[in-house]
Structure formats: structure tokens, C-alpha cells
Amino acid sequence: MNNNIDWSQVRDEVAGYLQDLIRIDTTNPPGNEALAADYIARILQREGYRAIQTESAPGRGNVTTRLGGGGQEPLLLLGHTDVVAADAGHWTHPPFSGDLADGCIWGRGALDMKNMVAAELMVMLLLQRTGARPDRDVIFAATADEEAGKGEHGPGWLLDHHPEQIEAPVILTEGGGHDVVIGAARFTTCQVGQKGICRMKAIARGRPGHGSVPHDDSAILRLCAALAPLQSAHLPLHPSATMRAFLDGVAAGQPESLAADLRAVLVPEQSDAALGRLPIDADTRAQWRSLLRNTASVTLLQAGSKINVIPGEAVAWIDGRLAPGATQESFLAELRQVVGHDLDFEIDQYSPPLEARAEGGLYEVIVSVMQRHDPAAPVVPSLSTGGTDAKHIVPRRPGTQVYGFMPYRQQPGLEEMQLIHGHDERTSVDELLFATRVLYDVVTNYTHSTETQ
Numbered sequence: 001m002n003n004n005i006d007w008s009q010v011r012d013e014v015a016g017y018l019q020d021l022i023r024i025d026t027t028n029p030p031g032n033e034a035l036a037a038d039y040i041a042r043i044l045q046r047e048g049y050r051a052i053q054t055e056s057a058p059g060r061g062n063v064t065t066r067l068g069g070g071g072q073e074p075l076l077l078l079g080h081t082d083v084v085a086a087d088a089g090h091w092t093h094p095p096f097s098g099d100l101a102d103g104c105i106w107g108r109g110a111l112d113m114k115n116m117v118a119a120e121l122m123v124m125l126l127l128q129r130t131g132a133r134p135d136r137d138v139i140f141a142a143t144a145d146e147e148a149g150k151g152e153h154g155p156g157w158l159l160d161h162h163p164e165q166i167e168a169p170v171i172l173t174e175g176g177g178h179d180v181v182i183g184a185a186r187f188t189t190c191q192v193g194q195k196g197i198c199r200m201k202a203i204a205r206g207r208p209g210h211g212s213v214p215h216d217d218s219a220i221l222r223l224c225a226a227l228a229p230l231q232s233a234h235l236p237l238h239p240s241a242t243m244r245a246f247l248d249g250v251a252a253g254q255p256e257s258l259a260a261d262l263r264a265v266l267v268p269e270q271s272d273a274a275l276g277r278l279p280i281d282a283d284t285r286a287q288w289r290s291l292l293r294n295t296a297s298v299t300l301l302q303a304g305s306k307i308n309v310i311p312g313e314a315v316a317w318i319d320g321r322l323a324p325g326a327t328q329e330s331f332l333a334e335l336r337q338v339v340g341h342d343l344d345f346e347i348d349q350y351s352p353p354l355e356a357r358a359e360g361g362l363y364e365v366i367v368s369v370m371q372r373h374d375p376a377a378p379v380v381p382s383l384s385t386g387g388t389d390a391k392h393i394v395p396r397r398p399g400t401q402v403y404g405f406m407p408y409r410q411q412p413g414l415e416e417m418q419l420i421h422g423h424d425e426r427t428s429v430d431e432l433l434f435a436t437r438v439l440y441d442v443v444t445n446y447t448h449s450t451e452t453q
């Protein structure tokens with residue numbers, strides 16, 4: 001397959017798209033993703049695609065296109081063009097420079113996720129140039145507003161206002177694809193699920209009064225007392241199907257004692273001790289602990305306005321994250337076991353936990369394509385503590401299978417996954433080409449594309 005593609009030329013071309021995209025400042029807020037949408041639309045149109053641009057709000061641009069195919073249900077390649085803010089003072093190369101140095105392209109979005117947008121764009125161009133005849137439509141959407149607030153201007157908005165542009169039962173986007181090392185073995189992740197979000201206010205009420213006359217009904221002290229147990233309490237273990245498959249996957253072929261510890265992570269009374277014995281760093285250990293249960297982080301406090309007034313109300317904002325299987329109700333019930341019944345909860349934002357199938361269909365194609373490209377790093381399904389645009393899509397279209405897969409082999413010493421949203425975000429050009437080749441094979445295999453040119 002793809003014998004007639006000149007991959008060294010593709011390397012320069014896709015690197016150029018990524019550099020150009022980084023140079024378009026789409027810091028969200030405010031976003032200004034229309035500038036990126038214009039750029040992508042021009043390239044698509046130059047190559048014979050029909051690009052459709054929409055604005056969900058002034059400057060919040062989305063662009064979609066479609067390669068027509070056979071009668072199977074479409075595949076959507078999805079990427080967001082907005083990025084988080086960057087503090088230029090901390091960068092070796094300016095964050096919107098797109099500089100090429102040390103084999104890397106530098107800049108905000110190099111890993112999250114203008115790299116994948118560039119690779120997906122390149123795949124669309126290659127399909128067109130090779131005259132591919134897929135057995136289904138292949139849709140590409142570069143959308144706004146993933147990184148900030150409630151994400152109201154991206155794919156969710158498109159589904160509400162122009163569903164015909166992006167509706168697809170199977171979606172490939174960001175999330176997994178990077179490799180992980182456990183013991184002597186290396187694995188490639190494919191993100192199939194993400195935790196849910198339940199953000200809320202916890203409100204304590206008491207008796208207002210004068211600061212000179214303390215009493216025993218202070219809202220602030222009530223709030224502090226209720227929240228204090230969160231310091232040491234872990235909510236109960238809820239291993240999801242994805243975490244079971246992940247731990248099974250990374251245990252396969254490992255020495256028996258390591259494999260036993262990996263399996264023991266799923267057993268409630270053994271989980272924490274087993275996690276402590278695993279050859280993983282402290283950040284990864286904390287990550288896995290969170291992936292196995294619901295979590296509640298207190299992130300904001302609001303109470304009082306004058307030094308000499310005891311306020312009648314005190315509020316803590318709680319960033320709750322739900323393991324697959326949990327609901328708003330089950331999460332609140334667990335939380336009450338820890339913080340008691342003295343607080344009122346007001347939900348501010350909710351999106352359910354999501355899990356796609358780690359078998360069949362696109363997942364199986366990803367496994368087999370990676371088996372050819374990197375046989376030493378078998379694919380394992382992964383769950384994320386954070387969210388992708390899947391949270392705007394699956395609740396609107398239940399059953400949609402969303403996979404996060406941007407292939408990336410981490411370079412020793414670079415620790416790319418720490419650079420996401422951090423200073424000096426950059427991506428290796430070699431890995432950008434690797435990802436483009438893998439994604440091209442994933443799309444052509446999944447859609448049984450035959451080249452005609």
C-alpha cells in the first residue's frame with residue numbers, strides 16, 4: 001500500500017502545516033479559531049475539496065470537509081484548533097514562532113493538538129492525491145473551543161446547528177497514542193474512555209454575626225470541618241472495563257511478580273499497596289489511583305467580605321471526576337460518606353463518563369496497524385482523567401465510539417507528555433511523520449480504500 005507516496009516530501013509538507021498553524025495565535029480565550037479555519041480551508045480547496053466554514057460566535061471558526069465514499073457509515077477525523085495560553089517569558093523559542101530547532105517544531109499546540117490537525121489534514125490530502133476510494137465517507141473537522149470553559153463553540157455547536165457536516169458513529173481524535181513504559185516493556189495507548197465531570201458548589205450555612213462575639217454556628221468553620229476528611233479519604237475503587245483491559249494488557253508478558261501487582265491494583269483491599277510496588281513514577285501512580293475511582297478536588301473557596309463580620313454562608317467549589325459507571329447521584333452519595341450531610345450541593349457542570357469499545361472496528365484496525373509500525377509496543381486501551389471533545393458529542397449522540405489516537409513515541413529526556421499546556425511545548429518532526437504514516441494506514445485500512453492513481 002501507499003507505494004507511490006513520497007514520504008520524505010510529506011515530512012516537509014506536514015511539518016510546514018504544523019508550523020503555519022502554530023503561528024496563528026488561537027489562544028482560547030478568545031480563540032480566534034476562524035483564522036486557522038481560513039488557513040485549512042484554503043489548503044483543502046486548493047486540492048479540490050469543498051471546505052465548509054461556520055462561525056459559532058464572532059471569530060470562533062470551524063471548518064469541515066468530506067471525501068465521498070461507499071455506503072458504510074462515515075468516519076470522522078476530528079481536531080480542535082484552539083490552544084491554551086502561553087507565557088512567552090518562559091519559552092526557549094517563542095510560543096507562536098513554530099521554530100524548527102533540534103529536530104522539533106516548537107510552539108503552543110505542537111502536542112495539543114495542532115500536530116494532529118496537521119496530520120489529519122495531510123491524510124485527507126494524501127487520500128485525494130492517491131485517488132482513494134473509501135467504502136465510506138471520510139470527514140475531517142477542525143473545530144473551535146476545546147480548551148476553555150464549557151466548550152460551547154466547537155463540535156457540540158456543530159451537532160446542534162449543522163449536524164449533517166460531522167455526524168459519524170466512529171470518531172478519531174486526540175487523547176491516546178503516546179507510549180508508556182512499565183518495567184522492561186513498552187506499550188502504545190489508545191484512549192477509549194474518559195472520566196466524567198461533576199463540578200459543583202458545596203455550601204455551608206450558619207448564623208451571621210459580629211466578629212467580636214464568636215458563636216458555635218459559623219458557616220466557614222462548618223465548611224472546613226466537613227471538607228477536612230477529604231485530606232486522607234479515597235473514594236471507593238471502581239475499576240472500569242477500560243482500566244481492567246489496560247491493566248490486563250500491560251500485565252501480559254511481564255514477569256510474574258509484576259503481573260500479579262498489576263492485577264492486584266484492581267482489588268479494593270490490595271490496590272494502594274500494589275500501586276506502591278509498581279515501577280512507575282509518583283505522577284503516574286497518582287494518575288492511576290484517580291482513574292480507578294471517583295475523585296473530588298476542592299479548588300475554590302468563597303466566604304466573607306469583612307474582617308469583623310462572621311458570614312452566614314461559605315462556599316467551596318469541588319471539581320469532581322467520575323469513573324465510568326458512576327452517575328451524579330452515586331458520586332454525591334459517595335461524597336456524603338466522607339463530608340457528611342451538613343453541606344448543600346449545587347451542580348454547576350456535568351458531563352458523564354465515557355467508554356468506547358476496546359474491540360472490533362476502528363480499535364482493531366489501530367491495533368493491527370501499530371503492530372506493523374511498532375511491533376515492540378502493543379496497543380492497550382486507556383482511560384483519561386481529563387476530557388476531549390468526546391464529552392460534547394457522545395451525550396448528544398449516545399453510542400458514538402470515540403477513540404483518542406495520535407501516535408507518538410516519547411523521546412528519552414524530552415518527556416513530551418509533561419510539555420502539554422507547559423513551557424517549551426514541542427514535537428519531534430520524526431514523530432509527526434510517523435503519526436501521519438500510521439494515521440494514513442489506519443484510515444485506508446478501516447475504510448478499505450483502494451488507490452486509483
Ligand SMILES: [Zn+2]
Nearest residue numbers: 112113146174
Ligand atoms: Zn487538546
